[in-house]
Amino acid sequence: MDTFLQQLVNGLTAGSVYAVVALGYTMVYGIIQLINFAHGEVVMIGAMVAFTVINLLVPTGLPPLAIVLIGAGCAVPVCMLVGYGMERLAYRPLRHSPRLAPLITAIGVSIILQHVSLMIWSRNVLAFPQIIPSRSYFIGGAAITTVQIAILAICLTLMAGLAILVYRTPLGTAMRATAQNPQVAGLMGIDINRVIAVTFIIGAGLGAVAGVLFGTYYGLAQYTMGSVLGLKAFSAAVLGGIGNIPGAMLGGVLLGLVEALGAGYIGDFTDMCQWGLPLQACEGGGHFILFGSNYQDVFAFIVLILVLVFRPQGLLGERVGDRA
C-alpha cells in the first residue's frame, strides 16, 4: 500500500509535467495538424537556460525561490523566441505542402536545436544545484516533498490559465476558429499567421516552464533529455486525444501514473517465482524477475501503440475522420 501511494504521488508529479509539455504538442497539432517534433528540444532548452541562470545567481546569495523564478523568467522568453523562430523559418513556408514535408523539417529542426545545445552546454549531464530546501510531508505512509507540491501547484495553475485563455478570451476564440477552419477564420478577419505564431509561442513558453520543473525535480539536465521527454508527452497528448486541450492534461497525468505504477509493480508482477514456477533461482525465496523497473521508458510507447490501435481518437477526442 505504501508503495502504491508513493508511486501515486510520484506519478502525479511526473504526469503533471508531461501534461504541460503535451499541451504544447496538442495546441500546435490542433491548429495546423503538425506534430511539432522539435517541441521536446524546446523543453530541453528551457531547462538548460534555467540551469545556466540559476548557477550564475547561486553565489549572489539571493533567496532560493527568487533564483528559481528568475531562472524560469529567463528560460520562458528564450524558448518563446525559439518556438517563434522555428514556426517562421521551418514550418510556415511548408504550410501548404504535403504532410511529410513539415514533419521532416521538424526532425531537422530538432537535430539542429539538440546539437546547438550540445555546443553551448557540452554533452555532460548537468546537475541542477539543489537550492530549494526539500522538506517531506507524510500522507498515509507516502512522502511528498515541497518540490513536488510546488510542481503540482504550478502545473495546475498553468493548465487553468491556458484553459481560460483558450475558452474565455478573444485570442482563444480566434485560435479555436483557426483550428476548425483556417480559410473561413481568415475570411472572418482573423490574422491566421499571427494566431498560429502565438500558438507556437504559448506552447514554447509552457514547454520552458516544464523544462525548468523537470530539471529541478530530477536535478539533472542533458542535451538529449528532450527527445524521450517529448515522445512521452506526445504519447500523453495522443492518449488524451490529440488536438484536445483537456485531453492533453488528462493524458499527461494518466501517463505519469501508468509509468510510475508500472515501474513500481512490473518487477513483482513478472517475478516468475511468484507464479509458482519450479525454477532453480526460486529456491529459498529467490526471485526470477523477467522485467524490472529499468523498462520504465517502454510504458509510454506501449500506451501510445495501444491507444493508436484501439482508440486512435484518444480518450477525449471526438473528431475521427482524417485522424486514423
Place this chain on the structure above:
Amino acid sequence: MRRYFDTRSKPWLIWVGFALIGIALAVLPFALTQVGTTWVRITNYAILYILLALGLNIVVGFAGLLDLGYIAFYAVGAYVYALLASPQFGLHLPFWVILPIGAAVAALFGAMLGAPTLKLRGDYLAIVTLGFGEIIRIFLNNLSRPVNITNGPQGIAGIDPFTLPGFRFDSPIKYYYLLLAVVLIVIVINLRLQNSRIGRAWEAIREDEIAARAMGINTRNLKLLAFAMGASFGGIAGGMFSAIQAFISPESFILVESIMVVSMVVLGGMGNIWGVILGAVLLSFVPEILRWTVEPLQHALFGRMLVDPEVIRMLLFGLALVLVMLFRPAGLLPSAVRKRELTGSLEERAT
C-alpha cells in the same frame, strides 16, 4: 559535347559507361589503400549505409510510409548474427545460414510493427516507429537479466567474420568486394521492384491511398510487404555490420542512426534509387572529410578543438533535412513522380 555522348544514337555508350564505373569500383580499394587502409573501412561503412538507405527507400520512397525506427531492423539483423556466430552461446554457424535467418527475423519484426500500425496516417506512423526503435534498443540494453541473452550495454564481442570453405573474409578489402556484390544485387532487386506490379501498387498507395483501394489494391497487405521487405534489407545489412565490426552493442543502434538513414533518403531524393545512393554516399563521406579537414583547421586557427566534427556532422544533417524540404523538396536527384507530388501545393492538387 552532347552530340558525342548521345546515348540514343550510340547505345553502346551506356555499356562503356558501365564498364568504366565497374573498373573504377574494382580498383577503388587499392587506390584508397594508398591514402590509408582506414579509407577502405570507411568505404565499407558507406556501402552498408547505401544498403540501409535502399532498404528504407522501399518503405519511405516507394510506399510513402515514414519510418523513424528503421535502425531497429538493422539491430535485429546484427544481433541475430552476433548471437549465432560468437562465443556468447558458443554457436558458430556459417554466414550463409545466418544471413537469411537474420533477414527473416527482421522481416518478422517489420510485419509485427506494421500489423497494428499501418492503418495509421503518416505522421502517427512516424512516431510509433520511432517508439518501436527505442523499445528494441531498451530491450537490447536490458535483456542481460535474468537470462543473459544480449549481454546488455557491454555488447557482444568476438563475433566471427564471414568464412567460406578455404576462404576467410579477414581484411576490409575482401569485405569491400563482398559488400559491392551485395549492393549490386540489392540495386537490381530495387530497380526490378520499382517497375513491377508491386512497385506500381506502392506508388499508387503513396499517391492516394483511397483511390488505390478503390482500384482493387490490397493496401494493408502491400504496406505490410513494404515494411517487411525494407526490414529484411536492414536485417542483412545488420548481419554484415556485425561480422565486419566483430563487436556490437546497443550504442550502435540509437535514434540518431535512424535519422541519419532517413536524411540520406530525403537528401538524395525519396523514391529514386540513384538519388538515395547519392544521398548515402554524401552523408557517409562528408563526416569523414570533416574529420580530416575541420580538426586540423581548428587546431591551426585556434590552437585547440572548439567544435567536435561529430557535432558539425549532425548540424549538417539537420540543416540538410530542413533546407532540402524548403528549397528542393524532392531531393537532389528527384524521382519524376515524387517531384510532382512534393512541389504541387494542396490547392493545386485539389483542383
